[in-house]
Amino acid sequence: MTLLTQFQSAQPILVALGDPSRQAIISAMLENGCDTGMRVGDLTQAVALSRPAVSHHLKILRDAQLVRMEKVGTKHYYYPSVFTQLDAMQHLLDALKEAQHA
Known part of the structure; x- marks a missing residue:
């Protein structure tokens, strides 16, 4: 898989994690515990954003x-599932390391 393909594969993850509000939501969910779901109302209080946001x-x-x-x-109920995407991110990081040392 080429480096460009790796970037394209990881793009939705990178875009999603690139926003500070989404980072706060993921952080709140992880701090709450992976087995405990959170409702939108819980998250609005945790991250100080409106329900629509x-x-x-x-x-x-x-x-x-x-x-x-x-x-x-x-x-x-919403649960973090970031671990399912760690492989895609790791493949991108490995490809970047390889490209740098080539």
């Missing part, structure tokens, strides 16, 4: 597969 950022994080959502009845 948190929902917008959660959609981007979900699209990048950094957050997953589970529905329990009428409630939606």
Whole structure:
């Protein structure tokens, strides 16, 4: 896989993590614990953003597969799933190291 392909593969992750509000959301979720889901209301209090803003950022994080959502009845719980994307990031870092030493 070429370096450009590695970048393209990791782009959704890089874009999602590049925003300070999304970084705060991920941090709040991880500090809350990976097994404990958080609702939008919980996250709005934790990161001091409006509900629409948190929902917008959660959609981007979900699209990048950094957050997953589970529905329990009428409630939606969000969980961090950053570990599933660590491989893509590690492949990019390895490709960058290789390219630098080539």
